[in-house]
Amino acid sequence: MELTPDLLKTLYRYLVTTRTLENRVATICQSQNANDPLIVGKGYLSAGQEAISVGAAHALRQGDWLAVGHRDMGAHLVRGITPQEIFAQYFCRATSLTQGRDENIHFGCTDKKILGFISHMGASACVANGLAAAMKYRGDPNFVLTTFGDGASSQGIVHESLNYAAVFKLPVVFIINNNGYAISTPVQEQFAVKNLADRAAGYGISGILVDGNDVVAVYQNALKARDHVLAGKGPVLMECKTMRMCGHGTHDSAGYVPRDEIEAWEKRDPLLLMKEQLVKEIDFTEEADKKLSLEVNELIEAAWQAAAKASGPRAEDLLTGVYTEGNLSDVNFRGRSRML
Numbered sequence: 001m002e003l004t005p006d007l008l009k010t011l012y013r014y015l016v017t018t019r020t021l022e023n024r025v026a027t028i029c030q031s032q033n034a035n036d037p038l039i040v041g042k043g044y045l046s047a048g049q050e051a052i053s054v055g056a057a058h059a060l061r062q063g064d065w066l067a068v069g070h071r072d073m074g075a076h077l078v079r080g081i082t083p084q085e086i087f088a089q090y091f092c093r094a095t096s097l098t099q100g101r102d103e104n105i106h107f108g109c110t111d112k113k114i115l116g117f118i119s120h121m122g123a124s125a126c127v128a129n130g131l132a133a134a135m136k137y138r139g140d141p142n143f144v145l146t147t148f149g150d151g152a153s154s155q156g157i158v159h160e161s162l163n164y165a166a167v168f169k170l171p172v173v174f175i176i177n178n179n180g181y182a183i184s185t186p187v188q189e190q191f192a193v194k195n196l197a198d199r200a201a202g203y204g205i206s207g208i209l210v211d212g213n214d215v216v217a218v219y220q221n222a223l224k225a226r227d228h229v230l231a232g233k234g235p236v237l238m239e240c241k242t243m244r245m246c247g248h249g250t251h252d253s254a255g256y257v258p259r260d261e262i263e264a265w266e267k268r269d270p271l272l273l274m275k276e277q278l279v280k281e282i283d284f285t286e287e288a289d290k291k292l293s294l295e296v297n298e299l300i301e302a303a304w305q306a307a308a309k310a311s312g313p314r315a316e317d318l319l320t321g322v323y324t325e326g327n328l329s330d331v332n333f334r335g336r337s338r339m340l
């Protein structure tokens with residue numbers, strides 16, 4: 001896919017939108033009234049690693065599926081979830097993707113082919129396999145992209161999923177966003193391999209190591225991985241190295257991360273790298289950047305304020321959209337009709 005100026009600018013716009021939206025989530029969490037909070041839970045942000053979800057989601061085509069992790073805000077935006085829907089989700093509003101039943105990143109959207117987030121780290125890899133097996137069985141020309149962190153990559157279910165996908169040559173691209181820490185545990189205390197992508201050899205599949213702060217590199221490698229899995233050559237394990245430039249959640253100040261480590265990564269901020277590339281390669285100026293920031297800021301401000309005005313879920317709607325529409329007494333449980 002040609003890297004046109006429009007494509008480069010679009011990728012940058014998604015990076016800026018993701019950062020601005022999540023910064024707003026953070027400031028709401030920090031400044032809200034504890035007795036009447038707008039955001040009931042916490043925020044799990046992707047500061048510093050936005051290039052992974054933005055770049056990878058850009059490689060998806062219409063019928064492809066996304067099995068998300070908890071730092072994939074960029075992918076949601078690329079797939080067309082609106083900032084207002086995201087804020088409604090954070091605020092548990094009836095207008096949210098879960099109609100107010102859940103909060104923060106705990107949602108999916110089948111219309112947009114996004115599998116619901118699974119809180120048990122690594123479990124989405126296994127469900128991604130199920131989706132991919134169905135696609136392969138039906139002969140669909142599509143694949144599943146699933147992402148998880150370095151910590152999740154140590155889960156047994158992830159190893160089993162990679163092995164299973166390898167044996168049955170399932171069309172899945174597994175992306176590890178290696179952001180240096182699993183909550184407060186640094187990578188050197190998590191695994192002994194140099195690169196997590198090296199594990200691919202053990203499963204007999206292709207492994208790719210990518211600079212996770214370079215959105216164009218992520219995008220191009222995800223496209224390559226897509227072609228590979230759709231050619232029936234088996235799954236791909238792609239490791240994107242990056243750094244989580246915030247705490248695990250908005251409740252965590254990340255005091256356990258050495259200052260010099262943060263400073264080194266700040267120089268490689270994905271937004272900064274992409275902006276430098278735009279200035280160098282196409283007609284993009286400081287002025288254009290300021291205009292973009294203003295536009296995105298306005299969009300995000302309008303989105304959270306509109307979401308905040310919406311009402312919460314109603315008790316009488318509790319059973320709608322759960323399991324099945326219609327009269328639950330008609331549902332046949334293992335051959336027997338049961339009244340609930």
Ligand SMILES: Cc1ncc(C[n+]2csc(CCOP(=O)(O)OP(=O)(O)O)c2C)c(N)n1
Pocket residue numbers: 071119120121122148149150151152153155179181182183244248
């Ligand atoms: C099976 C399981 N174990 C533990 C947890 C608690 N937990 C939530 S996030 C997290 C850290 C995940 O680290 P990583 O996979 O590296 O992702 P990151 O948060 O760095 O993006 C843990 C241990 C969980 N949700 N599921």
